[in-house]
Amino acid sequence: MKAKAKHISLELRKRIVKIPRKEHHKILHHIHKKHFVSKETLFYMKEYGPRSHLIHEIVKDSIPVLFLSVILAPFAGLALRSIFDKLSFLIPLVIMVPALNGIIGELGSTIASKFTTGLFLGKIKGTPWKSNFVKILLHAKIKVAIASVLYLSLLALFLSAVKGFQFDLMFALKIIFIGLVSSITIVGILFVISVIGGIIIFKRGEDPNNFLIPMSTSIADVVTLIVVSALALLLF
Numbered sequence: 001m002k003a004k005a006k007h008i009s010l011e012l013r014k015r016i017v018k019i020p021r022k023e024h025h026k027i028l029h030h031i032h033k034k035h036f037v038s039k040e041t042l043f044y045m046k047e048y049g050p051r052s053h054l055i056h057e058i059v060k061d062s063i064p065v066l067f068l069s070v071i072l073a074p075f076a077g078l079a080l081r082s083i084f085d086k087l088s089f090l091i092p093l094v095i096m097v098p099a100l101n102g103i104i105g106e107l108g109s110t111i112a113s114k115f116t117t118g119l120f121l122g123k124i125k126g127t128p129w130k131s132n133f134v135k136i137l138l139h140a141k142i143k144v145a146i147a148s149v150l151y152l153s154l155l156a157l158f159l160s161a162v163k164g165f166q167f168d169l170m171f172a173l174k175i176i177f178i179g180l181v182s183s184i185t186i187v188g189i190l191f192v193i194s195v196i197g198g199i200i201i202f203k204r205g206e207d208p209n210n211f212l213i214p215m216s217t218s219i220a221d222v223v224t225l226i227v228v229s230a231l232a233l234l235l236f
Contacts, residue, residue, distance in 0.1 A: 065211065069218035076222040079229035086236055091165045092175045093232060096156040101224050103148050104183060107141055108190040108216030115194045116208040128195050138191055145187045149179040178231045186223050190216050 087094055114137055118124045123133040153176040160167070194216065198208040 065214045065218055068215070069222065072219070072222040076225040079226040083229050083232045083236075086232065090175075090232060090236065091163070092153070092156040092160045092167070092172075093178065093228070095159055096152055096175070096179060097225070097228055099152050099156075100149065100179060100182065100228070101221055103152065104145070104186050104190075104224050105217040105220040107145055107183075107187055108194075108220045109213050111137065111141055111187070111191055112194045112198065112212035112216050113209060115198050116202075116212065119198060119202045119208065128199065134195065141187055141191070142184060145183040146180060149183045150176065153179040174235045178228060178235065181231060182224060182227045185227055186220060189223060190220060193219065 083090070115124075115134070118131075118133045118137070124131045128134050157167070157172050157175060194208075194212050197212055197215070201208040201211050
């Protein structure tokens with residue numbers, strides 16, 4: 001039977017948050033054993049305490065991601081330029097892409113956040129790909145992606161028709177296909193990045209959220225344009 005956590009005094013809490021962020025003080029082990037406070041709770045109390053320099057750490061962790069997005073951005077521009085001449089004939093796609101970018105970016109952020117939470121709660125042990133937590137998370141996000149893109153594709157087609165853009169059934173199916181394949185592919189890529197990157201960062205004693213969330217949104221923005229452009233070139 002799991003022991004029930006005891007109340008931690010205010011004085012003891014103050015001692016925890018004063019521990020330097022990079023230091024693993026022996027008092028943490030003592031509190032964990034004596035007061036039955038989880039290691040995850042103690043980690044967050046120390047990680048985000050007054051001496052954590054939280055804003056500085058988040059900015060520092062985000063700089064490599066910023067450089068990565070700057071490097072990848074031109075490739076997204078080149079991909080979009082490759083279908084520039086066809087954009088006037090792909091009005092539903094023009095309507096859909098900005099929203100698709102936003103949806104996939106949000107899904108990437110939630111994948112990173114949920115996976116990080118699973119790591120801290122000890123729900124992911126051994127090989128992560130065999131973990132029920134990881135499998136359920138992946139299936140849930142794919143279902144959300146499919147439902148969101150179906151709604152988005154149909155809405156884009158409807159708005160295009162209202163504005164006088166004419167298309168046949170095959171054209172509509174191609175637009176829906178592009179949305180579905182793009183979202184599932186990119187969610188899969190972001191999932192792999194979150195799992196591998198999250199484990200590596202977690203083992204270093206850092207909070208994966210500081211890295212994975214900005215990384216997921218940056219990669220989603222770039223890769224979405226590349227995948228959508230490639231599929232548009234292939235199908236139209």
